[in-house]
Amino acid sequence: MNILVINCGSSSLKYQLIDMNEEKVLAKGLAERIGIEGSRIKHKTTGKEEVIIEKPMSNHKVVLELVLNALVDPEHGAIKSMDEISAVGHRVVHGGEKFASSVKIDDKVMKALNECVELAPLHNPPNIMGIEACKELMPNTPMVGVFDTAFHQTMPNSNYIYPLPYELYEKYGIRKYGFHGTSHKYVSKRTAEILKKDIKDLKIITCHLGNGASICAVQNGQSVDTSMGFTPLEGLAMGTRSGDMDPAIIPFVMEKEKLSLEEVNNLLNKKSGVLGISGVSSDFRDIEEAAQNGNKRAKLALDVFVNRVKKYIGAYMMLMGGVDAIVFTAGIGENSVEIREMVCSGLEGLNIELDAEKNKIRGKEAIVSKDSSKVKILVVPTNEELMIARDTKELA
């Protein structure tokens, strides 16, 4: 059984075709610059050369048509015909309170998805466009929606209600939703498997540190709290996002800098975080390099980032009454030896002991704590596509 996993952004589309009998990737690719000049698809079938398809792509439907053609292409394709795709799994960013798990997509679900657009105006519309394009091109293939927010629907209201007038929650659904749920779920499950423990007996803190970053407290296999909130802007300092700050800064800066709502939104989402502090880059490789070369603001950006990670780990230890495993994932978590070292330094008194030698790995599963460390520290590369494919297989 082959599942096609689709992740649509506003100008990009990532895909993977996965053989679920062996959970093996048959082909994958990325379409970029959709709707603007220079659009192209990088397509790679496992065991074959990568091909680049450069053509004008005005919308997601055009892209999907090209992707499907690439998948069945006799030369660089992975399958003989589209009949070999049993189902399609779509990543959907926001499921609001409507979706606590993945769902098979029908007209009722499409209506509910459209109602969630208000909560994620930047992310949900391209997700919906992807689903609609797929429905047109593959009308008889079952589709499943997998939500970034779903895993966090187990949070107790004491962790998701903001200290604002309660009517704002009732009227507009203003509450913490949390994101990266598919990743936190996958990584926490893998952690239990690697430690050969029942997930129900574990308190796990998962640190998804990528360009967007969030931390999750997982108890009994369920999300009890997470650092992202009503939108993916809350929590950690990120590549370009501010994360937590005094909300009074917003009206203050708007007045001083004469910014519109759109401009201040852009400042907080696109010009802040480690880019804003360092003035160097949003990419941690550049910032680490600049810091090593003596750039003080780059060093400060790393310190701010790391301190926030530490603070959330501390808070979640308190919320869960302890922790059995701390797990690092995503671009920075999987690859940055230095950031893992900085986050774990000084925590030995809490029985969190990183092994400097074991920690010298990138991008593969490993336990990187000392044998004597009561709290286990792990690196677990995330695999959101596989998680989406598994849910899709189950529901389709």
Ligand code: ADP
């Ligand atoms: P997203 O999916 O949110 O775009 P990723 O999970 O791909 O983000 O993570 C991107 C981040 O990972 C970038 O900041 C990049 O610098 C960082 N990263 C990747 N490789 C390394 C590395 N070897 N050392 C430090 N940071 C790295």
